[in-house]
Amino acid sequence: xxxxxxxxxxxxxxxxxxxxxxxxxxxxxxxxxxxxxxxxxxxxxxxxxxxxxxxxxxxxxxxxxxxxxxxxxxxxxxxxxxxxxxxxxxxxxxxxxxxxxxxxxxxxxxxxxxxxxxxxxxxxxxxxxxxxxxxxxxxxxxxxxxxxxxxxxxxxxxxxxxxxxxxxxxxxxxxxxxxxxxxxxxxxxxxxxxxxxxxxxxxxxxxxxxxxxxxxxxxxxxxxxxxxxxxxxxxxxxxxxxxxxxxxxxxxx
Numbered sequence: 001x002x003x004x005x006x007x008x009x010x011x012x013x014x015x016x017x018x019x020x021x022x023x024x025x026x027x028x029x030x031x032x033x034x035x036x037x038x039x040x041x042x043x044x045x046x047x048x049x050x051x052x053x054x055x056x057x058x059x060x061x062x063x064x065x066x067x068x069x070x071x072x073x074x075x076x077x078x079x080x081x082x083x084x085x086x087x088x089x090x091x092x093x094x095x096x097x098x099x100x101x102x103x104x105x106x107x108x109x110x111x112x113x114x115x116x117x118x119x120x121x122x123x124x125x126x127x128x129x130x131x132x133x134x135x136x137x138x139x140x141x142x143x144x145x146x147x148x149x150x151x152x153x154x155x156x157x158x159x160x161x162x163x164x165x166x167x168x169x170x171x172x173x174x175x176x177x178x179x180x181x182x183x184x185x186x187x188x189x190x191x192x193x194x195x196x197x198x199x200x201x202x203x204x205x206x207x208x209x210x211x212x213x214x215x216x217x218x219x220x221x222x223x224x225x226x227x228x229x230x231x232x233x234x235x236x237x238x239x240x241x242x243x244x245x246x247x248x249x250x251x252x253x
Contacts, residue, residue, distance in 0.1 A: 027051035157243035
């Protein structure tokens, strides 16, 4: 009788573990990386196949992810799907073994037409497939990711900064409110400086001056991977760098 009871308990334990982990608990990860600049944050959304089999994620609509951002009191300030319309047709993402699929979304720190206060926010992301390799997904814990995001203070000297171009040929435009009619910039990736400091002298008299910076960087000088960053800044009367405004020129993959 004792032996039979042990067998029953062992079977029950295995069944519960299988139900919790899922019969199709493939080796993959889903996560989100926020890259914040003074006027927006770019979310790099990654599905990484860490196993030896191709993974086919099937979605019931063209909405493959949901992103919500909450403040420190838990109030929502951004919902990715709000105000969007999605194609009502099945979609599939295929991730090959030991490869990743990436998507990018952005948020401009706006809520109800106003910029949110600076501070720490919580980003909750979810992947929304209904099946994986033609089977229902048992373990959905892997489909969720939470990440902290620090929204910076609004920059006092630079605004409306935009980047166009790719592969080493970029144009950066925006407006600057300079204290001494000069701005400075450099290009780096967090480890190496690719363009040393350059100075731009402004000849306008408006409070906010428009600027346009052509940035050329030979493709063979690019980093192998990572984010290529432009740093805009001013200098105060003592020569100290102020009003730093970093912005992503390109994400190299």
